[in-house]
Amino acid sequence: xxxxxxxxxxxxxxxxxxxxxxxxxxxxxxxxxxxxxxxxxxxxxxxxxxxxxxxxxxxxxxxxxxxxxxxxxxxxxxxxxxxxxxxxxxxxxxxxxxxxxxxxxxxxxxxxxxxxxxxxxxxxxxxxxxxxxxxxxxxxxxxxxxxxxxxxxxxxxxxxxxxxxxxxxxxxxxxxxxxxxxxxxxxxxxxxxxxxxxxxxxxxxxxxxxxxxxxxxxxxxxxxxxxxxxxxxxxxxxxxxxxxxxxxxxxxxxxxxxxxxxxxxxxxxxxxxxxxxxxxxxxxxxxxxxxxxxxxxxxxxxxxxxxxxxxxxxxxxxxxxxxxxxxxxx
Amino acid sequence: xxxxxxxxxxxxxxxxxxxxxxxxxxxxxxxxxxxxxxxxxxxxxxxxxxxxxxxxxxxxxxxxxxxxxxxxxxxxxxxxxxxxxxxxxxxxxxxxxxxxxxxxxxxxxxxxxxxxxxxxxxxxxxxxxxxxxxxxxxxxxxxxxxxxxxxxxxxxxxxxxxxxxxxxxxxxxxxxxxxxxxxxxxxxxxxxxxxxxxxxxxxxxxxxxxxxxxxxxxxxxxxxxxxxxxxxxxxxxxxxxxxxxxxxxxxxxxxxxxxxxxxxxxxxxxxxxxxxxxxxxxxxxxxxxxxxxxxxxxxxxxxxxxxxxxxxxxxxxxxxxxxx
Numbered sequence: 001x002x003x004x005x006x007x008x009x010x011x012x013x014x015x016x017x018x019x020x021x022x023x024x025x026x027x028x029x030x031x032x033x034x035x036x037x038x039x040x041x042x043x044x045x046x047x048x049x050x051x052x053x054x055x056x057x058x059x060x061x062x063x064x065x066x067x068x069x070x071x072x073x074x075x076x077x078x079x080x081x082x083x084x085x086x087x088x089x090x091x092x093x094x095x096x097x098x099x100x101x102x103x104x105x106x107x108x109x110x111x112x113x114x115x116x117x118x119x120x121x122x123x124x125x126x127x128x129x130x131x132x133x134x135x136x137x138x139x140x141x142x143x144x145x146x147x148x149x150x151x152x153x154x155x156x157x158x159x160x161x162x163x164x165x166x167x168x169x170x171x172x173x174x175x176x177x178x179x180x181x182x183x184x185x186x187x188x189x190x191x192x193x194x195x196x197x198x199x200x201x202x203x204x205x206x207x208x209x210x211x212x213x214x215x216x217x218x219x220x221x222x223x224x225x226x227x228x229x230x231x232x233x234x235x236x237x238x239x240x241x242x243x244x245x246x247x248x249x250x251x252x253x254x255x256x257x258x259x260x261x262x263x264x265x266x267x268x269x270x271x272x273x274x275x276x277x278x279x280x281x282x283x284x285x286x287x288x289x290x291x292x293x294x295x296x297x298x299x300x301x302x303x304x305x306x307x308x309x310x311x312x313x314x315x316x317x318x319x320x321x322x323x324x325x326x327x328x329x330x
Numbered sequence: 331x332x333x334x335x336x337x338x339x340x341x342x343x344x345x346x347x348x349x350x351x352x353x354x355x356x357x358x359x360x361x362x363x364x365x366x367x368x369x370x371x372x373x374x375x376x377x378x379x380x381x382x383x384x385x386x387x388x389x390x391x392x393x394x395x396x397x398x399x400x401x402x403x404x405x406x407x408x409x410x411x412x413x414x415x416x417x418x419x420x421x422x423x424x425x426x427x428x429x430x431x432x433x434x435x436x437x438x439x440x441x442x443x444x445x446x447x448x449x450x451x452x453x454x455x456x457x458x459x460x461x462x463x464x465x466x467x468x469x470x471x472x473x474x475x476x477x478x479x480x481x482x483x484x485x486x487x488x489x490x491x492x493x494x495x496x497x498x499x500x501x502x503x504x505x506x507x508x509x510x511x512x513x514x515x516x517x518x519x520x521x522x523x524x525x526x527x528x529x530x531x532x533x534x535x536x537x538x539x540x541x542x543x544x545x546x547x548x549x550x551x552x553x554x555x556x557x558x559x560x561x562x563x564x565x566x567x568x569x570x571x572x573x574x575x576x577x578x579x580x581x582x583x584x585x586x587x588x589x590x591x592x593x594x595x596x597x598x599x600x601x602x603x604x605x606x607x608x609x610x611x612x613x614x615x616x617x618x619x620x621x622x623x624x625x626x627x628x629x630x631x632x633x634x635x636x637x638x639x640x641x642x643x644x645x646x647x648x649x650x651x652x653x654x
Contacts, residue, residue, distance in 0.1 A: 079448045113517075113524055114471045118409045121463055125455065129509065133451055140444045174606050176516050178523040185459065188516035189509035195500040196508050200443055202639035203502065203559065233527065277606035279498055279628060287629045298621040301606060302614045312526040 009209075009260035010164065013038030013063070018089050018098040020044045020076055020135055021105030023054040025220035026168065029250035030102060031058045037254075038063040042070045042089050042098065045105070068092070076105055076131035082138035090142065097142040102166040103132040106186075108226045110234055113181035120182050128186035132167050133193060139165055140197075144204050162207040166257070167194050171216040171241075171270045174277040178312055179234030195281050198262060213253045214274060215266040217243035233315050237308060241269065276301045339586035341485060343368030348419050348428045350406055350465055351435030353380035355546035356492065358387075359576035360434060365391050367580075370398045372419050372428065375435065378403050398422075406435055406461035412468040420472070427476070431469045432490040433462040436510075437548055440556040443505040451506045458510035462491050463517060470521070474528050490583070491518050491538040495591065498540065498600035499628075502639055503560030514538065515589075519608050522588060535588075539579045540601060542593035543569035559642045563635055567596065599624050 012034050019034075021027035022043025031041045035058050043058065045051050051071040059069040070092050074081045090097045106128040109120050143163050172184040173191040194212040201208050217223065217238065227235070244252075249266050256264030263281055265271040275290055276297035283290040342364050349364075351357035352373025361371050365388045373388075375381055381401035388399040400422050404411045420427045436458040439450055466489055473487055496504055497511040518538040525534050543549065543564065553561070570578070575592045582590030588609040591597030602621040610617040 079452075112527070113467065113521060114474055116467070118464065118467055121467070122409075122460065125459070125513075129455075129513075130452070133509075134448060137444065137448055137451075144444055173516070176520040176523065178520065178527065181517055181520040181524065184520050185463075185513035185516040189455075189459075189513040192497065192500055192509040192512035193505060196502065196505045197443060199500060199502040199635065199639060200505065202636050203442070203643040205643065273606070277604045278625065279600070279604035281632075283629060291625050291629060294625045295622045298605065298618050298625070302610060302618060305609065308523060309526055312523055316527050 008258045010254065010257035011161075012100065014040075014066075015099040016040040016042065016089070016093045016096075017100040017102060018042045018044065018085070018139075019102045019104060020131060021103070021168075022058075023047060023050040023071070025104070025222055026215070026218055026246045026249050027102075027104030028054050028057070029246040030104060030253065032061045033247070033250050033254060035059065035061040035067065035069070036063060038067065039100075040068045040093070042072065042092060044072045044074055044076065044085055046073060046075055048073045076134065077126040079130075079134050082134040085135070086138040086142050097139070099161070100164045100166070101135060101139040102164075102168075103135050104168050105131045106168065107222060108180075108183050110180045110183055110226060110230045112179055112231055112233075115231075116182050124182045124186050125189070128183070129189045129193075132190055136165055136167075136193070136197065140208065143208055144206050162209045164209050164211060164257070165197070166210075167191075167212045169194070169212050169214050171214055171265075171273060173214060175273045177234060177237050177308075179231045179237070191281075194263075195279075198281075209262075211257055211262055211264060213249075213256070213264045213266065214270050215244065215249045215253075216241045216270055218246055218249050219243055220246050232319070233312065236315065237311060241267075272297055272300075338584045340488065340580065340583035342430065344370075345429040345485070346370040346372065346419075346423045346426070347430040347432060348372045348374065348415070350374045350415075350431075350433045350461065351492075353377065353384045353401070355434070355548050356541065356544055356572045356575050357432075357434030358384050359572035360432060360579065361388055362391055363573070363576045363580055365397065365399070366393060368393055368397065369430075370423070372400045372402065372422060374402045374404055374406065374415055376403060376405055406465060407456040409460075409464050412461075412464035415465070416468040416472055427469075427472050429485070430488045430490070431465060432488075432492075433465055434492050435461045436492060438504070438507045438552045440503045440507060440552060440560055441505075442503060442557050446506055454506040455510045455513070458507070459513045459517075462514055466491070466517070466521070470534070473534055486533045486535045488583070489521070489534065489536045491515075491536075493518070493538050493540050495540050495542045495593065495597050495600045498604045501560060501563055501635075503557040503563075515540075515608075518588075519606075522609060537583055537588050537590060539575075539582070540589065540591045540597060541570070541575045541579070542567050542597050544572055544575050545569050546572050559639060562642070563638060567593070599627070603628050 017034050017039045019027050019031050022031045023045035031043055035041050041058050055069050055071045072085055074085055167190050169190045170187040172180055173187040176184045198210045252266040265274050275293035278294050347364050347369045349357050349361050352361045353375040361373050365371050385399045385401050402415050402418055404415050491514050493514040494511040496508045497515045500508045518536055521536045578592035591601050602617050603624040605621055
């Protein structure tokens with residue numbers, strides 16, 4: 001039962017961290033901040049040029065010359081790639097699998113459902129859910145079923161300190177918004193997988209900790225791309241979310257992890273909304289605050305939903321049915 | 331509001347219903363139940379023998395000679411098949427799109443995450459999420475593009491997904507399955523908001539059914555791969571027959587509910603533990619108060635479940651994947 005005992009439950013100095021989606025946005029910020037805390041970093045993404053640039057930037061933040069920094073180019077939507085990456089990372093890491101695997105890879109394509117090209121439904125699920133599920137599968141297999149010749153050493157390692165598997169979901173995992181139909185289900189699936197694995201990890205004597213980060217809007221290159229397809233209606237519904245920089249999200253995530261949290265919201269709004277859908281998810285500490293908040297939120301959500309529905313209806317009256325603002329000449 | 335009104339919010343007499351996964355299990359029970367309520371029913375699945383058998387059975391329980399029954403064989407995990415099914419169904423229905431589309435197609439293949447092949451994870455997502463998402467896409471595009479004058483129904487059209495209580499309470503051993511069902515819930519919630527956007531949105535309703543264990547042929551197959559620890563944790567969930575699930579689902583739909591649980595108090599409790607911004611029943615008073623109680627209870631339940639799993643792991647060794 002994770003307590004807030006003041007002890008850092010996510011020490012990374014001299015540990016090796018594998019970060020997918022580590023060449024830009026949140027992944028890059030996470031990589032740099034963990035480098036500054038003494039970790040060895042291996043980043044994974046598709047674009048080789050971006051990876052090289054990112055690797056340079058990350059290594060500049062290093063705490064000590066002993067740290068190593070690597071990058072691997074891969075398309076994580078291909079199931080077998082995750083296994084290859086874990087093997088490569090293991091060779092780089094002196095024959096041991098990485099201590100920490102943090103999945104930041106993902107993308108957003110927020111369009112009104114009926115306007116969404118059908119192929120995007122699958123692209124979103126691949127990009128956001130399967131890249132993480134495949135990586136989790138490869139990492140957990142490496143941690144929980146070490147190859148026989150290494151077993152004694154690995155067992156020694158595994159008993160020594162916990163390993164961490166971190167997913168990056170989204171506020172939209174528990175609070176859906178009109179216009180995110182291609183995206184929210186993928187993030188809800190991630191949360192669900194994390195919860196299931198959290199239950200499953202109790203089965204294994206190896207100490208594996210699971211975490212999921214829940215950010216809201218992050219100001220990154222991808223966010224700008226997202227906004228080019230996003231409906232104006234969705235932009236309006238999102239108005240209440242101030243947004244954070246990637247560095248801020250990374251900072252808050254790491255802080256939550258150090259406190260031993262399993263579900264890590266990065267803004268207060270995310271925490272509140274999370275408490276509205278806690279279900280059987282592991283609460284932080286004794287769960288008192290989360291539970292109290294859940295009572296409040298349960299009441300508040302009725303009004304939030306009613307308000308959101310009202311906004312959509314009013315939009316329809318003013319702007320019609322496309323989700324896009326009427327152009328002046330119409 | 332669905333509170334005290336006794337109006338049936340899901341009339342099916344004389345209307346046309348498309349049911350995916352309609353040739354076995356819950357889908358078949360739903361098809362038969364709606365046939366006894368006067369609906370024309372078109373069932374979709376892959377295997378033709380089961381489809382033929384089911385359609386024959388439907389005509390036997392029909393209440394009017396004018397009712398029509400039909401089947402289409404399709405693999406709904408393919409995006410183009412959904413569009414084909416919709417257009418064939420429309421042609422069959424005298425060039426009117428169906429009034430109700432109910433997605434029951436799906437399958438559960440439980441297993442411990444690391445013991446389960448990657449392909450199984452993909453297959454579950456295809457079978458449970460994409461088959462429904464593709465149908466929903468074709469259906470809604472069809473319904474929402476109709477010029478108002480030809481949409482004869484003043485009664486709303488209904489799009490119904492079938493998720494599972496596991497979406498409210500993930501359990502060890504269901505990692506290939508639960509995410510697909512949670513994804514469905516999120517899609518349904520998003521559509522529920524989006525449908526307000528369309529003036530005919532008042533005439534399209536979306537619902538999701540959350541059954542618990544259903545004693546069907548598929549359930550027996552499911553039990554073949556289910557880890558022993560999962561069976562242990564599920565002990566408290568009795569289970570229902572597909573007919574019971576169909577009856578409870580339709581009852582919830584007739585009451586106008588958006589999120590329908592079928593398994594009594596347990597299913598209801600699990601739902602209110604995870605309500606969030608989902609539409610509550612009526613004014614939401616009962617749901618909200620219930621959620622407070624459940625919020626406390628779930629903490630204890632979770633701790634207890636984790637304890638059971640930990641103990642199991644210690645007793646059975648950490649290389650557990652043991653199937654009974």
